[in-house]
Structures are given as C-alpha cells and as structure tokens.
Amino acid sequence: MWSDNQLTRKLKIQYPIIQAGMAGSTTPQLVAAVSESGGLGSIGAGYYTAQQLLEDITQVRQLTKKPFAVNIFVPSQQSTTNNQIEHMNAWLKPYRRALKLEEPVININERQTFERAIDIIIDQQIKVCSFTFGIPNTDTIKRLKNAGITVIGTATSVDEAIANERAGIDIIVAQGSEAGGHRGSFLKLGPKEHEAMIGTMSLVPQIVDAVTVPVIAAGGIMDGRGVLASLVLGASGVQMGTAFLTSSDSKASPLLRESIINSKETDTVVTKTFSGKYARGINNQFIEDMQQYPDIIPEYPIQNQLTNLIRKEAAKRGNKELTHMWSGQSPRLATTLNASALMSKIVNQIDTLLSGV
Ligand SMILES: Cc1cc2nc3c(=O)[nH]c(=O)nc-3n(C[C@H](O)[C@H](O)[C@H](O)COP(=O)(O)O)c2cc1C
Numbered sequence: 001m002w003s004d005n006q007l008t009r010k011l012k013i014q015y016p017i018i019q020a021g022m023a024g025s026t027t028p029q030l031v032a033a034v035s036e037s038g039g040l041g042s043i044g045a046g047y048y049t050a051q052q053l054l055e056d057i058t059q060v061r062q063l064t065k066k067p068f069a070v071n072i073f074v075p076s077q078q079s080t081t082n083n084q085i086e087h088m089n090a091w092l093k094p095y096r097r098a099l100k101l102e103e104p105v106i107n108i109n110e111r112q113t114f115e116r117a118i119d120i121i122i123d124q125q126i127k128v129c130s131f132t133f134g135i136p137n138t139d140t141i142k143r144l145k146n147a148g149i150t151v152i153g154t155a156t157s158v159d160e161a162i163a164n165e166r167a168g169i170d171i172i173v174a175q176g177s178e179a180g181g182h183r184g185s186f187l188k189l190g191p192k193e194h195e196a197m198i199g200t201m202s203l204v205p206q207i208v209d210a211v212t213v214p215v216i217a218a219g220g221i222m223d224g225r226g227v228l229a230s231l232v233l234g235a236s237g238v239q240m241g242t243a244f245l246t247s248s249d250s251k252a253s254p255l256l257r258e259s260i261i262n263s264k265e266t267d268t269v270v271t272k273t274f275s276g277k278y279a280r281g282i283n284n285q286f287i288e289d290m291q292q293y294p295d296i297i298p299e300y301p302i303q304n305q306l307t308n309l310i311r312k313e314a315a316k317r318g319n320k321e322l323t324h325m326w327s328g329q330s331p332r333l334a335t336t337l338n339a340s341a342l343m344s345k346i347v348n349q350i351d352t353l354l355s356g357v
Pocket of ligand 1: 020021022023025044045046071131132154175178179180181182184218219220221239240241242243245326327328329330
C-alpha cells in the first residue's frame with residue numbers, strides 16, 4: 001500500500017499528505033478537514049499571538065479528534081540599521097499617502113512570541129510541531145521531544161537538512177524552489193544566495209541520500225502525480241501549500257484565490273521586497289517598483305512590519321498590485337475544491353495511476 005510508510009506510522013495518519021502551515025492563511029476548518037480526510041492539517045501560527053493560537057487549537061479540536069500540527073517561525077538575528085529603516089520609510093511614503101496610512105511603529109518581539117508558542121504547544125499536548133526559517137535551540141527541541149511531540153524542520157539545501165538532522169529534528173521538509181510563500185532558508189546558500197534555487201526534483205533525492213530521517217517533499221506539488229513522483233524520489237510524503245490555499249476552506253481572499261487560479265507557471269517570482277525574506281508570489285507593481293530601490297532592504301521581520309499596513313489596506317481595497325500574492329509555480333493545477341474533496345481526488349488519482357502500472 002503506497003500510503004503505509006515510516007512517516008504515516010510516525011504521525012499516525014492515513015495518507016502521507018501534509019497541508020502546509022501557512023501563516024495568515026489557514027483556518028481551523030481547513031486544518032480539521034485535512035486531518036479528518038486522513039492527511040495532517042497544520043495551523044499556520046507564524047504570526048499568531050498566544051491568544052489566537054489557543055483559539056485555533058480549541059476550534060480544531062472541536063472539529064476533529066485526529067492529529068494535527070502547529071507551524072511556527074524560528075526567530076533569527078538581524079542586523080538592520082536605523083538608517084536602512086529610515087530610507088525604506090521614505091521610499092514607502094507615497095504608498096502610505098495614497099492609502100492614507102501612518103508610519104508603523106516597529107515592534108520586534110519574535111523571541112517572546114516563539115517561547116510562548118512553544119509553551120502552548122507543550123501544554124496543549126499538540127502531536128506535531130513544524131518549523132521554518134531555522135532550527136530551534138537544543139533545549140527547545142528536547143522539551144518538545146520529551147513531551148512526546150514530533151518535530152519537523154525545513155531545508156532548502158542538503159546542508160540545511162544535515163543541520164536539522166544533527167540537531168535532533170525527527171522529519172525534514174525538503175522545500176524546493178517551486179514552493180509558494182517564504183523560503184525556509186537559514187544558511188547562506190552560496191555567494192549568490194538568490195540564484196541557489198534548488199528545485200524539488202533535484203533537492204528531494206539529494207536530501208534523502210544525505211539524512212536518515214524521513215523526508216517530506218514540498219514545492220509545486222498539487223495532485224496525485226506530484227505525490228507519487230515525490231515517493232519515487234525517496235520522499236516519505238508531501239507538504240502542499242498552494243493547492244490548499246485555493247481550496248474554499250482557507251483564509252485566502254477571493255482576490256488571491258482567483259489570481260492563482262488565473263495565473264500561469266511563468267507569473268510568479270521570488271522576492272524579498274514584502275518581508276525582507278525571499279518568498280514566491282505572483283509578480284506585481286510593488287515588486288517591480290522595488291527593483292529601483294537603491295538601498296539594502298531591511299531584514300525580516302522589520303521589512304514585514306514596514307509593509308504590513310500597506311499590504312493589508314491594498315488587499316482590503318481589492319488592489320492586487322500592492323499586496324503579497326503568495327503562490328507556488330504550479331498555479332495551473334490549482335482548484336477551488338474544498339479540502340476534503342481535494343484530498344479524495346488526490347488519493348483516487350494515485351490509486352488510478354498505480355492500477356495502470
Ligand atoms: C500562502 C503561503 C504561506 C506559507 N506560509 C508558510 C508558513 O507559515 N510556514 C511554513 O513552514 N511554510 C509556509 N509556506 C510554504 C509551505 O510550507 C510549502 O513549502 C509550499 O507551500 C510548498 O509549495 P507549493 O505552494 O507549491 O505547494 C507557505 C506557502 C504559501 C503558499
């Protein structure tokens with residue numbers, strides 16, 4: 001049986017299909033629907049306060065008894081100067097003026113939010129905790145594992161995968177460059193970081209060969225063909241973001257959902273302009289304008305906060321030119337099916353593909 005492997009046994013799920021924890025875009029309904037359908041739903045808690053995380057956990061538990069994950073961001077050191085922030089604020093002034101917005105107050109409390117989320121995940125006896133943007137410290141990993149929680153990390157290169165395994169991470173998501181949303185990169189990927197974009201087909205087997213823990217393929221996977229291909233490459237499962245983002249259960253705005261459905265594979269770019277970290281989304285005016293920006297873009301989470309209100313207000317007004325439109329490189333394969341119909345479709349497609357072998 002294709003779905004019975006070390007990953008599904010470890011996570012106690014029926015199918016090796018994980019819905020990516022997409023910060024800002026998951027709903028308890030989406031998470032519960034995927035888990036109820038035999039996959040693993042994930043709460044995208046990267047931007048959540050403790051209160052919001054607790055509320056989502058409670059709501060998911062009202063909808064399913066099955067395991068689900070919580071996904072959070074590992075805080076990073078950043079070295080942005082006040083000068084860089086001032087320059088960016090000056091550059092963003094015309095956008096703020098057009099949308100009638102004030103300059104935001106920067107408030108970096110990533111570390112505190114992260115520690116609080118870890119406490120909640122342990123207190124609430126969540127079964128699976130997944131991370132992006134780095135590896136938590138040894139103490140945090142120990143606390144989670146001692147509490148019986150399975151820990152998943154993200155890697156965009158073989159070195160990042162090895163670092164995850166060495167740190168004691170149980171399962172590694174191999175995130176190829178096709179992936180929508182933020183890249184989980186945390187090590188320097190070479191002199192031209194932006195060009196070291198390893199696709200899923202290359203990354204997965206190279207990571208599988210380099211580590212002993214189960215590997216989950218991510219990036220551009222939208223249907224049964226992608227799942228089966230990933231298993232053939234040696235992955236034990238897949239993590240899908242964009243495919244669940246356009247499902248009717250996600251928090252995506254109708255604007256974003258329609259834009260993805262109507263996009264081509266050539267429409268997305270990888271950009272640092274919205275948040276200070278590389279992320280893949282549909283190209284638009286803001287990204288194009290920022291090509292002219294003469295200074296260094298502040299690092300995450302500063303740039304994220306500097307552009308936050310602009311993006312929110314633009315989205316509210318239905319303006320897709322000034323907000324982030326995250327999507328992976330396979331938008332032509334996106335559907336508007338609800339999450340449980342999507343899960344059934346994928347599983348049926350795999351069964352059909354295998355029956356012809
Ligand atoms: C809208 C969106 C938000 C995302 N947010 C997160 C996140 O909060 N945490 C995370 O680990 N990955 C996040 N990702 C990346 C996914 O984990 C995954 O790598 C990616 O979606 C796979 O590529 P695909 O979109 O082509 O399926 C996000 C992806 C999207 C599309």
